[in-house]
Amino acid sequence: MSDRQTKDALFDAFAEVAKALANGRRAELVDVLVQGERHVEELATEIGQSVANTSFHLRVLATTGLVTTRRSGTRIYYRLASECVIELWTALRDVAAAHHDELDELAAAYLGDRNRLEQIGRDELAQRIATGAVVVVDVRPAPEYRAGHITSARSIPIDDLAANIDSLPADVEIVAYCRGPYCVYADEAVRLLQQRGRSARRLEDGYPEWHRAALPVTTADTAS
Amino acid sequence: MSDRQTKDALFDAFAEVAKALANGRRAELVDVLVQGERHVEELATEIGQSVANTSFHLRVLATTGLVTTRRSGTRIYYRLASECVIELWTALRDVAAAHHDELDELAAAYLGDRNRLEQIGRDELAQRIATGAVVVVDVRPAPEYRAGHITSARSIPIDDLAANIDSLPADVEIVAYCRGPYCVYADEAVRLLQQRGRSARRLEDGYPEWHRAALPVTTADTAS
DNA sequence: CTGATAATCAAAGACATACTTGATAATGTA
DNA sequence: TACATTATCAAGTATGTCTTTGATTATCAG
Numbered sequence: 001m002s003d004r005q006t007k008d009a010l011f012d013a014f015a016e017v018a019k020a021l022a023n024g025r026r027a028e029l030v031d032v033l034v035q036g037e038r039h040v041e042e043l044a045t046e047i048g049q050s051v052a053n054t055s056f057h058l059r060v061l062a063t064t065g066l067v068t069t070r071r072s073g074t075r076i077y078y079r080l081a082s083e084c085v086i087e088l089w090t091a092l093r094d095v096a097a098a099h100h101d102e103l104d105e106l107a108a109a110y111l112g113d114r115n116r117l118e119q120i121g122r123d124e125l126a127q128r129i130a131t132g133a134v135v136v137v138d139v140r141p142a143p144e145y146r147a148g149h150i151t152s153a154r155s156i157p158i159d160d161l162a163a164n165i166d167s168l169p170a171d172v173e174i175v176a177y178c179r180g181p182y183c184v185y186a187d188e189a190v191r192l193l194q195q196r197g198r199s200a201r202r203l204e205d206g207y208p209e210w211h212r213a214a215l216p217v218t219t220a221d222t223a224s
Numbered sequence: 225m226s227d228r229q230t231k232d233a234l235f236d237a238f239a240e241v242a243k244a245l246a247n248g249r250r251a252e253l254v255d256v257l258v259q260g261e262r263h264v265e266e267l268a269t270e271i272g273q274s275v276a277n278t279s280f281h282l283r284v285l286a287t288t289g290l291v292t293t294r295r296s297g298t299r300i301y302y303r304l305a306s307e308c309v310i311e312l313w314t315a316l317r318d319v320a321a322a323h324h325d326e327l328d329e330l331a332a333a334y335l336g337d338r339n340r341l342e343q344i345g346r347d348e349l350a351q352r353i354a355t356g357a358v359v360v361v362d363v364r365p366a367p368e369y370r371a372g373h374i375t376s377a378r379s380i381p382i383d384d385l386a387a388n389i390d391s392l393p394a395d396v397e398i399v400a401y402c403r404g405p406y407c408v409y410a411d412e413a414v415r416l417l418q419q420r421g422r423s424a425r426r427l428e429d430g431y432p433e434w435h436r437a438a439l440p441v442t443t444a445d446t447a448s
Numbered sequence: 449c450t451g452a453t454a455a456t457c458a459a460a461g462a463c464a465t466a467c468t469t470g471a472t473a474a475t476g477t478a
Numbered sequence: 479t480a481c482a483t484t485a486t487c488a489a490g491t492a493t494g495t496c497t498t499t500g501a502t503t504a505t506c507a508g
Contacts, residue, residue: 004272006334010406011255012248013327017320022246023466024236031235040485048228053467055486065323074475074484081323088315095312096241099289099305103237110230182234247496264455277497279456298454298505 020064021092025049026057030080030089033067034208035140035179036147036220037079046141086208093182110184117190119204120175126215128175135168137161137176139185140207148219150177150210158185165196173199180206244288245316249273250281254304254313257291258432259364259403260371260444261303270365310432317406334408341414343428344399350439352399359392361385361400363413364431372443374401374434382409389420397423404430 021027028047032038038046044054058078061067068081080086096103120128128134129152136153138145145155156164158178168174174193178185186202193200203210211217245251252271256262262270268278282302285291292305304310320327344352352358353376360377362369369379380388382402392398398417402409410426417424427434435441 006330008248010330010334011251013330014317014320015246015248015251017316018242018245018251021242022239024232024239027235027239027242051485066319076485084315084318084322088319091308091312091315092241093238094308095290096238098308106230106234106237110227110234275455300455
């Protein structure tokens with residue numbers, strides 16, 4: 001094989017990794033898996049696709065080495081293969097945010113007018129948690145909370161929030177968090193809470209960024 | 225537009241960026257452009273493709289916002305749109321190296337047996353440069369040297385090295401560097417120099433990593 | 449203006465990818 | 479063992495991507 005062919009093959013291999021992320025549904029899958037492992041049916045629901053198609057896309061991600069699987073009974077759980085996949089996904093989002101002009105409109109259309117919502121920084125929240133002057137609510141789906149969450153946070157998935165507002169103390173500020181900057185759950189939670197007369201803010205970004213900043217978390221590993 | 229459709233559109237936009245890198249030839253283009261701006265004909269030669277096809281791929285990269293252009297006479301120069309594209313490319317390479325099993329073989333086939341070649345670390349080289357006990361040779365193509373190089377390095381493109389060995393001092397160690405860990409130029413240079421009885425090593429990684437480590441460089445900007 | 453150079457564009461064929469439907473394989477439960 | 483559940487696979491269609499060829503646009507030199 002010539003040098004040219006070998007070099008082409010090497011860069012085709014690099015491109016294979018990009019190809020794995022070069023589909024909106026697979027991108028959504030990775031974005032969900034950043035939160036922790038999930039089984040196929042859950043993932044299909046998350047991305048709004050058939051189980052067969054979701055399985056197909058997961059297989060693409062697995063073949064490229066971005067995700068790995070483990071079986072538990074009839075369920076097969078998918079998870080990211082390593083931390084560096086999170087870094088790749090983050091770098092991809094950053095480039096998209098910086099250069100893809102349409103993205104601003106799309107993000108605005110999906111995220112709504114986030115400017116009106118006040119955010120709280122990670123360090124400030126960590127301090128407030130230490131002094132006990134705040135209630136932290138994890139509004140992601142329950143499996144993501146179980147996989148790992150901010151220490152002392154309470155799990156109230158966004159769909160259950162309306163029915164559970166009364167169980168939250170009335171005299172303390174509430175901080176909601178979710179998957180990250182491109183997730184709307186915490187925004188919805190803050191809007192709902194404020195409508196009900198509560199003092200509420202969203203945490204900047206989400207759980208993965210908190211975890212990455214080496215702030216206190218409780219994970220499925222530490223709990224078992 | 226429904227929430228689902230809006231979310232899909234947002235993640236399709238993220239996937240667009242991955243799509244831009246999801247082709248071996250475009251990956252090669254980005255890898256070359258990390259070294260600095262180049263015009264279309266040079267890039268076509270670098271990736272071994274027709275000018276028309278290279279232009280097509282560059283247009284894909286430009287549309288996605290990964291590269292920008294400037295015209296100078298009849299030439300059009302392409303460059304990476306920002307630093308974060310380099311980070312994305314690096315993250316992609318890292319994931320590929322960590323997870324894509326075939327990659328090891330491909331890299332070995334293209335890079336040859338690098339284990340036998342001794343490398344010198346960046347910090348050690350920086351010290352040696354300061355004390356003057358080394359000759360640093362940039363074996364990349366001349367345009368890449370002009371765009372930016374290690375301060376005090378001399379440009380001898382790999383194709384010209386054989387004819388210029390005698391111009392290098394005989395009693396000092398030679399350090400060759402090139403584009404990075406997946407570039408063979410410095411390896412070839414070291415093999416050639418050692419065959420001719422010279423003491424030679426390659427720098428770990430390449431120019432972009434040296435630049436990123438904030439070690440001394442001379443760029444087209446600083447020179448003009 | 450004319451001719452030369454550099455880059456892009458347009459059309460067309462070969463090939464690859466995404467999603468649906470229905471069938472198959474693997475595990476757990478009665 | 480038979481049945482239910484979960485996930486994967488296979489076939490088929492629609493769509494998208496890559497590369498080549500030849501024509502077109504943009505700039506510069508004379």
